[in-house]
Amino acid sequence: MENEKKIDVETKDETKIENVDQNMKNTLEKVEDDLFWIDPRQSRDVRVLGFNWFNEDKTYRRFALKYQNVIESISEPLNILVGNTAGGAIAFYSDTNILKIKVKLSHKFLMSHMAYTGQAGFDLYIGSEPSDLKFYRSSTFNFKNDEYEFTFFSNLSGGHLLVLNFPLYASVSEVLIGINKKASVLPAHNYQDKGKIVFYGTSITQGGCASRPGMAYPAIVGRKLGYECLNFGFSGNGFGEKEIAQLLAQIENVKLFVLDYEGNASGPDLKLEKTLVTFIEQLRTFNPTVPILVLSKITTCFDAFYEEGAQLKKRLNEFQRKTVAKFHKNDPYIYFYDGGELLKDIGFEGTVDGVHPNDLGFYEMARKLTPVIKFILDKQKG
Amino acid sequence: MENEKKIDVETKDETKIENVDQNMKNTLEKVEDDLFWIDPRQSRDVRVLGFNWFNEDKTYRRFALKYQNVIESISEPLNILVGNTAGGAIAFYSDTNILKIKVKLSHKFLMSHMAYTGQAGFDLYIGSEPSDLKFYRSSTFNFKNDEYEFTFFSNLSGGHLLVLNFPLYASVSEVLIGINKKASVLPAHNYQDKGKIVFYGTSITQGGCASRPGMAYPAIVGRKLGYECLNFGFSGNGFGEKEIAQLLAQIENVKLFVLDYEGNASGPDLKLEKTLVTFIEQLRTFNPTVPILVLSKITTCFDAFYEEGAQLKKRLNEFQRKTVAKFHKNDPYIYFYDGGELLKDIGFEGTVDGVHPNDLGFYEMARKLTPVIKFILDKQKG
Structure with missing residues (x-):
């Protein structure tokens, strides 16, 4: 949890925080890329929640594509916001010891009064069932980019329900979920069928x-x-x-x-x-x-x-x-x-x-x- | 609280939030610049708290300049962080109906998991005495810049204790406080003399x-x-x-x-x-x-x-x-x-x-x- 080595610090007026505080760097673990990648649009291994028409459209949009003309007729700001992924989640059971995501944003804002982890990051909850979820970590990244990768964990043991929440104030064209090749994956079928x-x-x-x-x-x-x-x-x-x-x-x-x-x-x-x-x-x-x-x-x-x-x-x-x-x-x-x-x-x-x-x-x-x-x-x- | 007019929205993948949501824009009120400007380094009208050696050095640093060699001998990251203004505050009584700040940052980080209002913004508390302070608003701004202005209010009535907290993860070379020219100002002498x-x-x-x-x-x-x-x-x-x-x-x-x-x-x-x-x-x-x-x-x-x-x-x-x-x-x-x-x-x-x-x-x-x-x-x- 501390930085032993002498580290370079940039001398200009903007310093990378990880050069000052190792605990603040974007990803704590390095993971080799020999993973199995799940694309929720093409896989039945995970369950996507929060986008009501996802099974129909396979897009992370809050209204169905068939209603696009209605949205556009109301306003362009609304059309942008419908693409923001607030409320979306990916839920699955797995015994993977590695969890990584690769994200492509198709739209983002740059607000100064909201952390970028909230605007455009994912966060992960871990538990045994939907009523027993503990927050684990959120994805931090360089917000100047429209694409990012983040490793949530690389040495977790046991089987868990994993729930990834989508960004609140950005649009996501793609999110891939990387897990250990040998890991089992089960969609969270028992998750939230109450309505x-x-x-x-x-x-x-x-x-x-x-x-x-x-x-x-x-x-x-x-x-x-x-x-x-x-x-x-x-x-x-x-x-x-x-x-x-x-x-x-x-x-x-x-x-x-x-x-x-x-x-x-x-x-x-x-x-x-x-x-x-x-x-x-x-x-x-x-x-x-x-x-x-x-x-x-x-x-x-x-x-x-x-x-x-x-x-x-x-x-x-x-x-x-x-x-x-x-x-x-x-x-x-x-x-x-x-x-x-x-x-x-x-x-x-x-x-x-x-x-x-x-x-x-x-x-x-x-x-x-x-x-x-x-x-x-x-x-x-x- | 809403936006009546048709507004332009940029079509590229990054949109100014104020083009979509007027409530999110940086400053809600426009204020003419005919104000009285207080520089806490040169004025006895306000009290600066949280920088123990401020009266000696007139800098917003957490350790005295006379200890600079000690800090530098420990590490350059520590030297940068000593300049970060965490814990600083400006406190004064005033009946000004306008409150504005002009800020020059001498160092900042760009962290994605901390709102920029926390990293480099000021926030304002208003009350009648130190034990009765209510949060009012924080300064939002374009975090790509090293200087910003922000209007906290432009039509507040009555006399109040005003407390402005300094940024947590940035260094401030200058902050000027703009108030109505006719307003009275009293330093918060009764503020926190308990030790x-x-x-x-x-x-x-x-x-x-x-x-x-x-x-x-x-x-x-x-x-x-x-x-x-x-x-x-x-x-x-x-x-x-x-x-x-x-x-x-x-x-x-x-x-x-x-x-x-x-x-x-x-x-x-x-x-x-x-x-x-x-x-x-x-x-x-x-x-x-x-x-x-x-x-x-x-x-x-x-x-x-x-x-x-x-x-x-x-x-x-x-x-x-x-x-x-x-x-x-x-x-x-x-x-x-x-x-x-x-x-x-x-x-x-x-x-x-x-x-x-x-x-x-x-x-x-x-x-x-x-x-x-x-x-x-x-x-x-x-």
């Missing part, structure tokens, strides 16, 4: 600004409850369009819809007030008894420090509460939760920039939401 | 990989207890050198030393076992009754998933515990705390890469350490 939880919303829903993919709040909720979670958070573009509701309504085996888009629809024209009723009605066309949870926004610095922000938040909170109450008269499957409660217990420490949760904020969101969601799911089961 | 807590250690002590400076665990502890905390975490270079102990021993008005360097001194030659006794003895030469808290390492993925790691951790844990017990026979002011306890309650979610805490991990470290440190400080007061 799906669909999250629709904003940058916060998408996972901005988690330090790694597994810390986005829908991912944490999914781990805690053992459900497949589909992440339809579209950074800055959660406007509640009717067309999007129509696409979400097509998804089969949904056990809960979470609508968390206040943050993007609270601008001057208050899109939230104009869209929420229609959005719910569209979901109901094909899902008359699937629970819907309307979740208002977390408290931002604008809400906390400015009277104008507090007033707007209050107004939209009441609007959502009343809308749900109105539906509830004829629809017992609809719920409201006040997002302003979520970060309350950790003071104001739960964001990175006053708006987007850090890992503390996401963990706290999930900690508070999980029992609420569990209550709704249990009630539905009867 | 200092000195933290010595590794990348984790330095704050790797907090999403913003205020989330490093020494910073959180400092806020909770209202003490000035000096951060001597040296990423990958917390080797426990006798010379460093001698420098730390010179610091006046220390109320507690925290020694948290196992992570860097647990390599093959087990430097921890070779240095800890001497390190403590050196601190004691000038500080016979100042409490010393020896803190063992948090649990990393290596400790958790590998028998070899668990064994090493156990050995060094026992070594530290026994060393403290041995001292304790003649020295009642020395304590041990098992760092393996710190992240226990949050499963394995508290790191970004299996080694370095994320904001959840840092918050949890501080949550558990604060009462321990308070107990020691209170006991000392009698």
Whole structure:
């Protein structure tokens, strides 16, 4: 864990961290390339979760290719974001002692308030079953590149369930999984067949600004409850369009819809007030008894420090509460939760920039939401 | 909070996030430059905390310039890291309605597993007094540049205590603070005159990989207890050198030393076992009754998933515990705390890469350490 040798340090004003701190270098182990490489698009050895139309399209996109024209007609930013892989995961059982990935990104952002491991890295959870997963490590790499390789481990023993979460704010054209040639591999067939939880919303829903993919709040909720979670958070573009509701309504085996888009629809024209009723009605066309949870926004610095922000938040909170109450008269499957409660217990420490949760904020969101969601799911089961 | 206009989106594979999500752009408000600019090196209007020799040297360095030869004789990586501004802060009272900074970095890293707001940004806390500070916002910027400007607010009302935390993993040659020309400014004279807590250690002590400076665990502890905390975490270079102990021993008005360097001194030659006794003895030469808290390492993925790691951790844990017990026979002011306890309650979610805490991990470290440190400080007061 320490560096014994005298090392060269670049003298210019930007130094490679590994020249100063060996613990910070990208890959800790060197692995020869004599591995068996799995391409999830062509292999039945692993299970891909989080991309609802993956078996049909074999692309890591959040909406089916057949809906491409709908997405493009809404906006080009949305089209880019649909390619971002938030919520995706690869799950398989293996006794491999080596795990490596080779990744090709087809799109990335370069945000300064989100670690690149969260934006464009994968992270790995290891366990015996879906309800028993421990975070192991995330893939670090040089973010100037659009391709990277990363070795998660090279001397692990035993058989495990391995779950790799996809990047939150980048698009992936290819990911190959390298394992020991002699290792057995079994797709996680028993993994999350309980049905799906669909999250629709904003940058916060998408996972901005988690330090790694597994810390986005829908991912944490999914781990805690053992459900497949589909992440339809579209950074800055959660406007509640009717067309999007129509696409979400097509998804089969949904056990809960979470609508968390206040943050993007609270601008001057208050899109939230104009869209929420229609959005719910569209979901109901094909899902008359699937629970819907309307979740208002977390408290931002604008809400906390400015009277104008507090007033707007209050107004939209009441609007959502009343809308749900109105539906509830004829629809017992609809719920409201006040997002302003979520970060309350950790003071104001739960964001990175006053708006987007850090890992503390996401963990706290999930900690508070999980029992609420569990209550709704249990009630539905009867 | 939303973007109404049709916006241009670059078609290449890297898109500016603000073209997709307006909430992600670097500065939310535009501010004319007719401000009063404070240079903390030349002004008595603000108080600079966290750099023990600032009044002498007027540089944002963690050791005095007069010790430069000592630092250079140890290593060039250490010399670079001493310039990193972890633990620094600027504190003042003002009724300014505008707050802007202009920053010149003299050194930076480009790590992919730490948000750039944490590496090289400032973050702002606002309150009425040191014990009542709320996080407001961190400075985002284009991390390809070595200089940046950021507007924290442009229409805040009332008078406040404003605390700006320095970057964790970059060196700052200049920071200018822009305020409204008519605003009053008072240095935070009442701020943290209780004495200092000195933290010595590794990348984790330095704050790797907090999403913003205020989330490093020494910073959180400092806020909770209202003490000035000096951060001597040296990423990958917390080797426990006798010379460093001698420098730390010179610091006046220390109320507690925290020694948290196992992570860097647990390599093959087990430097921890070779240095800890001497390190403590050196601190004691000038500080016979100042409490010393020896803190063992948090649990990393290596400790958790590998028998070899668990064994090493156990050995060094026992070594530290026994060393403290041995001292304790003649020295009642020395304590041990098992760092393996710190992240226990949050499963394995508290790191970004299996080694370095994320904001959840840092918050949890501080949550558990604060009462321990308070107990020691209170006991000392009698």
